[in-house]
Amino acid sequence: MMKDISDPKKILSNALSEGRKVLLEHEAKELCLHYGMPVAKSYLARSKEEAIEVAEKIGYPIVLKIVSPDVLHKSDIGGVVLNIKSKEELVSAYDNIITRVKTHNPKAKIHGILVQEMVPQGLEIIVGAVKDAFFGHAIMFGLGGIFVEVLKDVSFRVVPVTREDVLEMMKEIKGYQLLKGYRGQPPRDEEAIVDIILKLSRMLEELQEIKELDLNPIMVYEVGKGAKIVDARIILEA
């Protein structure tokens, strides 16, 4: 999938020329992929037929997500369907998504539907970035769900980060024990996280246009089994 990876600068200038500051999901993921980060296999299908074809290549189960600049919170309006196991389910999910988006906003511009592999559950983490007037880009790390949203258990480092910085920022959060393995849960692939953050650091150094970024969630698997970015959101500077 996504074999012909576009020039990152082109993705950015294309979005800006269309007056979009928020990249579409597949654009954000392409950037990540370009910098060598592990992204859940996904492909933008522009028709139902194309979606079926792509789903066969990826292999069921798959996920469908609406790709539209006019829909910000995809799942809130039913723009995401998880765990689709067959062609028949895909066909009906595809139509349902289009109908729901049109009902929600008849004028919504639809770029297509993202067909994505249904990745296995792992330990969910969040990696984010902001651009600050004093420091430039900084990277945030935290565990997914309540750890970030309620407990604000996160750590930051300023770009560029070294390997040592990343190891420190992982250990700094209170929930670090969950990565090490807890109550029968296996220890997680910390190296995969280090790899993602180092690659992200390079990406941010090269793409100064990025104002904000969230890789949320990233599934982290057992040691040696890597990690996968499930969703990516990138906002550009005006």
Place this chain on the structure above:
Amino acid sequence: MLSKKLNSFFNPSSIAVIGASANPMKIGGVIVRMLSEKFKGEIYPVNPKYSKVFDLKCYSNLRELPRTPELIVVAIPAKLVPSIVEDAGKMGVEAAIIISGGFSEIGEKGRILEDKLKRVVEKTGIRIIGPNCIGVYDAYSGVDTFFLPEHRLRRPPKGKISIISQSGAFVGAILDWASKEKIGISKAISFGNKIDVDEIELIEYLADDPLTDIILLYLEGFKQGRGREFIKKAREASLKKPILVLKGGKTLTGSRAVISHTGALAGSYELYRAAFKQAKIIEAEGFEELFDMARALQSMPYSKGSRVLVLTNAGGMGVMAADALEKLGLKIPEIPDHIQHELRKHLPPYCITKNPIDLTGDVDDERYRVVLETVMKEDVVDVVLAIVLMQVPRLTERITDVLRNSLKYGKPIIACMVGGKFTEVIVKKMEAEGIPVYPSPERAARAVWALCTYGKWRGVKIK
């Protein structure tokens, strides 16, 4: 080297004071008086109103001086500053400390003057500290532009701690306090609006200054876009000597961090904290802690690891120290059996030998000696926190010799002593022997932490 040029601020051969005054209560008067008492180079007061300031000949303008001064100190109304500094720059004056306020800190009108001043730096190459600052204090060269009279602000003894401060009042208060505490200071710099020289360049300069062992920084905020450069340069500097920071203005953050995405979580203090860690700078929580840590880092070798021996003659205090150390992420390893066995040969059976080691209330100097010698020569701990309560009957002032002699193992020793008049005498003696003493287990623990944190960094090779 840019930093080399900063030398003119600290060690000039001559200084002209623009806005000198014969009135000792005025800024230009205090500065000339302080300089004439301590500075060994030439001093040229400049002010058309006077022919003499104190015992010195006063000149009506810079062009009249017998030679071009290396440094000028400027204390005149803001609107006159840019043209005079430009003239100085053209004459070949190396550096200017601009005390005058009335620049960007007062709004648009001042901002225009400040921009003019910036262009003077670009055009003439003169270096500027300030404006809107109290400038430079150097205990060794006698440069002292802190316009606070000596009877109000006592100057501390010469030492090797240098201070860089965004706030002039803060560094003034520190000097006064340091003189009372007899803490030796080398240099102090208040950089005000930092239109040219800022904290980054000062850190670089002090890192290479043989008269500075430790750099203390009071920082409110960087100029836009300077954060990354700060991390890079401070990281290099902190491989040469410890840098401690106290950050002012921390609290805006908390209220802003209300929603979940990264933007909202990254309050600016969060980024400063991250930057300090990346720069390997040790952050102190407050003024007291800044000097607690500085004292330890100045007098003790750095800890090579994070294993702490807690040695006490009061069980409860040992527990409090252990709690504080563990919270800071340090280890208090149990002493191995064979060493405990050895200790028990010399100690009464009711002493606790695991770690914390509790020598109990009937302790004498000898018990401390036995434990320190037996444990420190082994590779079991990296640093010692010794709690010594002098209220017990058998301890004598010779305990200070015991601790000092134990420094031969090359490992740091921090003491915690709590008490009244009798204790105070021993504390003084202990500190005279070079052992830093703290009045609570928590403060002692933070000092231990600073030694471990900095030791870890110095053990790390930079790539």
